[in-house]
Every structure is written in C-alpha cells, then in structure tokens.
Amino acid sequence: xxxxxxxxxxxxxxxxxxxxxxxxxxxxxxxxxxxxxxxxxxxxxxxxxxxxxxxxxxxxxxxxxxxxxxxxxxxxxxxxxxxxxxxxxxxxxxxxxxxxxxxxxxxxxxxxxxxxxxxxxxxxxxxxxxxxxxxxxxxxxxxxxxxxxxxxxxxxxxxxxxxxxxxxxxxxxxxxxxxxxxxxxxxxxxxxxxxxxxxxxxxxxxxxxxxxxxxxxxxxxxxxxxxxxxxxxxxxxxxxxxxxxxxxxxxx
Amino acid sequence: xxxxxxxxxxxxxxxxxxxxxxxxxxxxxxxxxxxxxxxxxxxxxxxxxxxxxxxxxxxxxxxxxxxxxxxxxxxxxxxxxxxxxxxxxxxxxxxxxxxxxxxxxxxxxxxxxxxxxxxxxxxxxxxxxxxxxxxxxxxxxxxxxxxxxxxxxxxxxxxxxxxxxxxxxxxxxxxxxxxxxxxxxxxxxxxxxxxxxxxxxxxxxxxxxxxxxxxxxxxxxxxxxxxxxxxxxxxxxxxxx
Numbered sequence: 001x002x003x004x005x006x007x008x009x010x011x012x013x014x015x016x017x018x019x020x021x022x023x024x025x026x027x028x029x030x031x032x033x034x035x036x037x038x039x040x041x042x043x044x045x046x047x048x049x050x051x052x053x054x055x056x057x058x059x060x061x062x063x064x065x066x067x068x069x070x071x072x073x074x075x076x077x078x079x080x081x082x083x084x085x086x087x088x089x090x091x092x093x094x095x096x097x098x099x100x101x102x103x104x105x106x107x108x109x110x111x112x113x114x115x116x117x118x119x120x121x122x123x124x125x126x127x128x129x130x131x132x133x134x135x136x137x138x139x140x141x142x143x144x145x146x147x148x149x150x151x152x153x154x155x156x157x158x159x160x161x162x163x164x165x166x167x168x169x170x171x172x173x174x175x176x177x178x179x180x181x182x183x184x185x186x187x188x189x190x191x192x193x194x195x196x197x198x199x200x201x202x203x204x205x206x207x208x209x210x211x212x213x214x215x216x217x218x219x220x221x222x223x224x225x226x227x228x229x230x231x232x233x234x235x236x237x238x239x240x241x242x243x244x245x246x247x248x249x250x251x252x
Numbered sequence: 253x254x255x256x257x258x259x260x261x262x263x264x265x266x267x268x269x270x271x272x273x274x275x276x277x278x279x280x281x282x283x284x285x286x287x288x289x290x291x292x293x294x295x296x297x298x299x300x301x302x303x304x305x306x307x308x309x310x311x312x313x314x315x316x317x318x319x320x321x322x323x324x325x326x327x328x329x330x331x332x333x334x335x336x337x338x339x340x341x342x343x344x345x346x347x348x349x350x351x352x353x354x355x356x357x358x359x360x361x362x363x364x365x366x367x368x369x370x371x372x373x374x375x376x377x378x379x380x381x382x383x384x385x386x387x388x389x390x391x392x393x394x395x396x397x398x399x400x401x402x403x404x405x406x407x408x409x410x411x412x413x414x415x416x417x418x419x420x421x422x423x424x425x426x427x428x429x430x431x432x433x434x435x436x437x438x439x440x441x442x443x444x445x446x447x448x449x450x451x452x453x454x455x456x457x458x459x460x461x462x463x464x465x466x467x468x469x470x471x472x473x474x475x476x477x478x479x480x481x482x483x484x485x486x487x488x489x490x491x492x493x
Contacts, residue, residue, distance in 0.1 A: 081355060084355050084357055104355065107351070107352070107355075173358065175349060175352050175364065178351070178352040179340055179348045179352075209257070213259075213262060214257060214258075219262065221431075222338055222364060224358070224360055224364050225358075226358050226360070229360070236440060238433070239433055239436060239440045242430070242432055243433060245265070245431065248262055
C-alpha cells in the first residue's frame with residue numbers, strides 16, 4: 001500500500017555522491033532563460049529525493065524552489081519528473097536511482113518556479129467543472145437522526161478510490177491531457193467513479209454524462225495508460241476509467 | 253437539470269471500437285484464408301472458389317467478393333473517420349505530443365503512436381487493395397494472385413501493409429479490451445501483462461505467417477512470370493478432362 005518497502009540497507013563504506021540536475025526557471029524572471037543546474041549531494045542511508053533537495057536548499061542554493069508538506073506521500077505536493085517519470089520526491093529513495101538524477105517540474109500545470117507547479121489551480125478548475133463532491137437531493141440533513149449504515153465492503157471500495165492525493169502525476173503522464181488541455185484526466189474520472197459508487201450521492205448516470213459524456217471527458221481517454229503506470233498511490237485508474245466508460249456508453 | 257448533452261460522443265466511441273474489432277477479426281481470418289497457398293495451389297484454389305460461392309451455387313460468382321470488399325471498405329472508412337478524431341490535428345498538439353514523448357518513455361504511449369502511424373499508412377495501402385478486390389474480384393487464385401503479387405508489382409505494398417495491419421490491429425485489439433475493461437478480472441495489472449503477451453504472440457504469429465505466405469506467392473509469381481495471366485486449373489479438374 002503506502003509504505004516505503006523495508007529492505008535491508010547495505011552498509012556502504014564510502015557514501016555515494018549523487019549528481020542532481022534540476023531544470024530551473026522562474027516565470028517571474030522572464031529575462032533569464034531556463035537552464036539546467038547540477039548539484040552534488042552525499043547519499044545517506046534511506047535518503048529520499050525530498051531529503052536530498054532540502055539539503056541542497058539548506059546548504060547550497062536557498063533559491064531552489066520545490067514543494068513539500070507531509071514528506072510521507074500523503075499531501076501530493078512534491079510530485080515532479082524524476083529521470084523521465086512522474087513521481088513523488090518524498091517516496092523516492094535515492095538508492096533506487098542511478099548516480100545522476102534529472103529533475104523537472106510536472107508538465108501540464110502552471111509553473112511557479114523550478115520544481116514547484118500549481119497543481120491546486122488545475123485541480124480546482126477540474127473539480128468545479130465535473131463537480132467532484134457529494135451531491136444529495138435532500139436540502140437538509142438531520143443531525144439528530146442516526147447515520148445511514150454502509151456495507152463495510154462498499155465502504156472499503158469507496159475508501160480505496162478516496163486515496164487519490166491529487167498529486168498530478170496522472171495528468172503529467174497522460175499524452176491526451178498534454179495534447180488537449182481541457183481533458184479531465186484520470187484524477188477527475190476516478191473521483192467521479194468514487195461518487196458514483198457512493199449511495200449517499202444521489203446523482204444519476206445522466207448527471208454524470210452531463211459533465212464527462214464528451215471528448216473532454218471519458219470519451220477523450222485513449223487508454224494510453226500513462227496514468228495507471230505512474231500513479232504513486234497505485235490506484236486502479238484504467239479499471240475505473242473503463243467502468244465510467246461502460247456506464248456512460250450504455251446510457252439511454 | 254439542464255438539457256442533456258448529445259449521446260453521440262458515446263455512440264461514436266462504441267462505433268469506433270466495434271468497427272475496429274470487426275476489422276481486426278476480419279484481418280486475422282483473411283490471413284488464415286490467404287495462407288492456404290502454403291498447403292498447396294489446390295487448397296488456395298478451393299478457398300478462392302468458396303468465397304465466390306461455388307460450393308453453394310454450383311459455379312463461382314466473383315461479385316460476391318466485390319460485396320465483401322465493399323462492406324469492408326465501409327467499415328474501414330467509418331473506422332478511419334472516427335479514428336481521425338484521436339489524431340493530433342494542430343501544430344500545438346504535435347508539439348505537445350513530441351515534448352511528451354521526449355521525456356516520457358512509456359511503452360503503451362509509444363504503442364499508440366505506432367498505431368497512429370500505421371493507421372495513417374493504411375488510409376493509402378488498404379484503399380489500393382480494397383479497390384483492386386472490389387473491381388477485379390475474379391483475379392484471385394493461385395496463379396492470378398501470384399501474378400498480381402510479382403508481375404503486377406504489388407508485393408512491396410503487401411509487405412508494408414502486412415506490418416501495418418498486424419501492428420495496428422494487434423495494438424488496437426489490446427487497447428480496446430483495456431479501454432472497456434474486459435478480461436481484467438480482479439487483478440488488472442497481472443491480466444494486462446498477460447494480454448500484452450497474448451497480443452504480441454498473435455502479432456508475431458501473423459507477421460511470420462504473412463511473410464511466409466507472401467514469399468510463397470512471390471515464388472509462384474516468379475516461376476509463372478512468363479505465363480502471367482494464365483489461370484490455374486486444379487488437379488481434380490485436369491484429371492477429369
């Protein structure tokens with residue numbers, strides 16, 4: 001699930017020197033063209049890329065921009081391109097990487113600076129467009145009444161899809177989303193699949209079709225499977241998109 | 253609630269998949285029938301006459317082949333028209349795709365690119381072949397086909413088309429199953445790997461079969477070049493005459 005695999009850490013006599021190359025660009029300084037800068041960091045036991053980047057910022061270059069909050073693969077802030085693959089810096093152990101690591105910001109999102117991108121803006125726009133929140137027909141909820149019971153198996157299934165952290169890796173890895181910026185992405189389709197599963201959401205298939213029943217929605221997906229292959233939470237994205245496609249295609 | 257948006261995007265997606273599925277199944281069966289030449293000229297002669305309805309009507313009617321070619325052409329045209337929606341269509345889209353492929357070496361994305369390229373090639377290759385089948389339906393037989401391949405200089409087209417069709421169809425079949433979530437069961441990742449292996453197995457089988465078959469027609473065509481145009485008379489009929 002969500003644990004860094006516990007593996008015996010080999011004791012190294014001389015720690016490895018990592019060369020970390022970062023694609024640097026600050027949009028607020030448009031006169032400076034984007035450039036690559038390489039830093040050298042000594043690898044310790046259990047060093048993650050997040051630790052290495054912090055070390056660089058603290059000891060070598062305070063101007064290096066990158067995002068992090070939780071350092072445990074929960075907040076989704078530190079997603080970036082690591083040697084040609086979108087991944088979370090905090091969940092990437094440097095011992096799994098070669099001596100030379102190349103880092104770039106996630107494409108498809110507004111660049112804040114260096115490795116920091118505004119995924120929040122993209123996610124909010126997507127969420128508002130396809131309405132990724134619980135819709136109930138009743139206006140008021142009685143706070144005195146007992147909560148509706150839910151089958152534990154169903155609750156488990158909903159929770160499984162709820163694990164999405166909106167890190168943006170699936171959008172960066174999606175050729176369709178890169179070519180067509182209005183495409184909802186795996187994240188949007190997964191979140192709608194989650195609400196469709198939930199009996200507390202009273203939306204019908206026609207309501208979902210309304211927001212994803214076109215080529216910027218589920219029918220735009222070309223099953224390139226980049227999302228499925230890079231999701232740091234290993235969510236069943238292809239399966240959920242296929243589920244939404246079947247539901248939307250069969251609608252009368 | 254606001255008025256529902258059109259149901260057509262859903263229909264188009266289904267039609268693209270169904271036409272693709274029918275075409276790939278046709279192509280696999282087609283290769284099976286064409287390769288009958290490997291069992292001998294009589295076997296291929298029998299298959300050719302069978303599709304002209306001889307076993308049912310007592311004599312061959314080549315226009316039945318024209319009808320099949322026309323139906324396949326309609327499926328092909330509908331499929332191509334719908335698939336065009338997925339092609340990158342502007343400079344900015346090509347640039348985005350090229351940048352994406354530049355940093356992201358992802359096998360399934362590359363398979364899709366291969367499908368776009370082979371699909372584009374098939375616009376031309378398959379059109380030539382289908383036109384020929386529709387308007388020269390009686391030119392199918394052990395000698396007629398071999399003469400077309402060699403003396404008619406069609407082998408380069410068939411050689412390129414073999415790879416284009418088998419790669420395009422094999423990848424399409426695999427993606428169609430994943431697209432609709434069929435055969436993924438309770439372990440989608442493992443089953444996807446299995447599907448990939450099956451897909452490559454089928455593709456390699458048909459490419460090898462196709463190359464062998466094309467080689468067989470070329471060999472007959474070379475041997476028959478000085479008598480090109482002459483039709484094959486099966487051993488059974490020769491014996492009866």
